[in-house]
Amino acid sequence: MFQPSAKDFSGPHLIGLFLTFRILDFPDMTVEGIFPMGAATCVAAINRGVDPFWATIMAIGVGMLCGLVTGLLYTKGKIPILLAGILVMTAAYSINLRIMGRANLTLLNKPTLLKADFFKAMPEYFDSVVLGIIVIAIVTVALVYFLQTDLGQAFIATGDNEKMARSLGIKTDNMQIMGLMISNGLIGLGGALVAQNNGYADVNMGIGIIVIALASIIIGEVAFGELTMNQRLVAVTLGSILYRFVLLIVLRLGFNTNDLQLLSAIVLAICMMLPVFQKMFNIKHIIKRGVTSHD
Numbered sequence: 542m543f544q545p546s547a548k549d550f551s552g553p554h555l556i557g558l559f560l561t562f563r564i565l566d567f568p569d570m571t572v573e574g575i576f577p578m579g580a581a582t583c584v585a586a587i588n589r590g591v592d593p594f595w596a597t598i599m600a601i602g603v604g605m606l607c608g609l610v611t612g613l614l615y616t617k618g619k620i621p622i623l624l625a626g627i628l629v630m631t632a633a634y635s636i637n638l639r640i641m642g643r644a645n646l647t648l649l650n651k652p653t654l655l656k657a658d659f660f661k662a663m664p665e666y667f668d669s670v671v672l673g674i675i676v677i678a679i680v681t682v683a684l685v686y687f688l689q690t691d692l693g694q695a696f697i698a699t700g701d702n703e704k705m706a707r708s709l710g711i712k713t714d715n716m717q718i719m720g721l722m723i724s725n726g727l728i729g730l731g732g733a734l735v736a737q738n739n740g741y742a743d744v745n746m747g748i749g750i751i752v753i754a755l756a757s758i759i760i761g762e763v764a765f766g767e768l769t770m771n772q773r774l775v776a777v778t779l780g781s782i783l784y785r786f787v788l789l790i791v792l793r794l795g796f797n798t799n800d801l802q803l804l805s806a807i808v809l810a811i812c813m814m815l816p817v818f819q820k821m822f823n824i825k826h827i828i829k830r831g832v833t834s835h836d
Contacts, residue, residue, distance in 0.1 A: 552673065552781075553680045554731025557724040558754040559777050560684075564700040564770075565720045570626030571611050572754065573747040574633025575604050575725045579732025580742035581640040584648055587737075593654045597733045604729020605722045607633065612718030637744045645743040653737040669738045676734065677778055680727065685771045696720060697770070749802050756809040757781035763815050784808065 554576055561569040579600035586596035607629055614625035638644065654660075660668035687693045698706040699716040707713050736742040761780020762768070768776055791804050 552731040552734065553676060553727040554750065555754045555757050555777050555781055556677075556680055556684065556774060557727030557731065558751070559758050559774070560720055560724040560727075562755065562758065563773070564697060565717060566700055567622050567717075567721070568626070569611070569721065569724060570623060570751070571607060571629045571633070571721075571725060572728055572751050573749075574630035574637075575607050575728045576732040576735075576747035576750050577742065577744055578607065578633050578637050578640070579604050579729030580736035580746060581637045581646070581732075581744070582729070583733035584646045584736050584742035585640050585642075587648060587651050587653065588646060593652055593656075593737065597654065597730065597737075600729040600733035601726045602729075604732075605726035607729075608722035608725030609718060611725070612721040615721075616714040616717055634744060641742060641744070644745075645741055647741040648737065649740065653740075654734070655737055672734070672738075676730070680730075681774050681778070684774055688770060749805060752802070752805045752809050753781075753784070756784045756805060756812060759809065759812045760784045760787070763812055 554572070558569065558572055561567040582603045583593075583596045583600040586599050587593055591599070611622075611625050611629045614620045614628065615622045618625070620628070655668045655672060660671065663671065688697060695706065695711045696716050696719065698709070698711060699713045700720075703713050706716070732742075732747070735746070739746075757780040758777050759780070760783050761776035761778075762773065764780065764783055765772070765776045787808055788801070788804060791808070792801075796804060
């Protein structure tokens with residue numbers, strides 16, 4: 542029987558990728574390395590007696606540090622952003638092994654955010670849902686506020702047109718570094734929360750996270766049409782839920798659960814081609830309408 546994976550649901554890591562993929566227009570490949578790094582940092586810290594809250598904050602900090610490295614490689618080292626992300630992602634694998642001392646580490650009989658008194662009285666699975674909603678709400682509101690500030694507008698302008706932003710006196714290198722730091726900090730937070738929900742961290746738990754996140758972003762945009770920037774942040778979360786329903790429907794049709802990554806890639810490809818299909822449909826509709834009016 543197919544069991545849901547927490548990383549397939551909405552999370553701050555999805556919003557983190559949205560910041561680089563949609564606002565900065567960066568193909569940030571660090572996601573698959575930083576997601577398990579956030580998990581590894583949090584789990585290793587908890588195993589060493591650190592409070593789960595501060596362990597989660599440490600995961601955010603580690604993610605931001607990796608974002609800083611990627612940003613410096615890109616802006617100062619002049620390494621293409623795709624390659625810079627791959628370099629950091631590759632290095633992250635070894636670092637994760639160093640952090641945990643092994644390929645995986647459990648939280649058996651260890652405290653987590655989900656074991657707080659607030660969640661103990663809730664039915665099964667409700668604790669992770671409520672925690673996810675709380676975190677997503679805080680992250681979304683904070684980013685909505687940030688993007689409305691002068692700094693946030695400079696950040697958006699950098700992603701829209703870097704040359705124009707530079708001509709207006711915006712330090713685009715700093716904006717890009719800041720965006721990568723915020724994005725990877727959120728990705729680290731997502732890894733920490735998923736690890737606490739699953740009860741373990743694994744060096745391979747980031748595999749496929751880029752496909753999942755991009756599918757959530759694109760499904761949200763396609764499903765809800767033209768949106769403002771603030772609305773698109775909310776659409777990312779709703780898109781992840783719709784994406785999950787699509788996968789569940791596909792699996793209900795009898796596909797093997799071992800093909801989940803393949804199915805995810807196919808769903809993402811179809812979603813990305815929807816505008817093309819829509820354009821083709823509109824063209825056919827226009828041609829048909831023109832022929833009818835001519836007759």
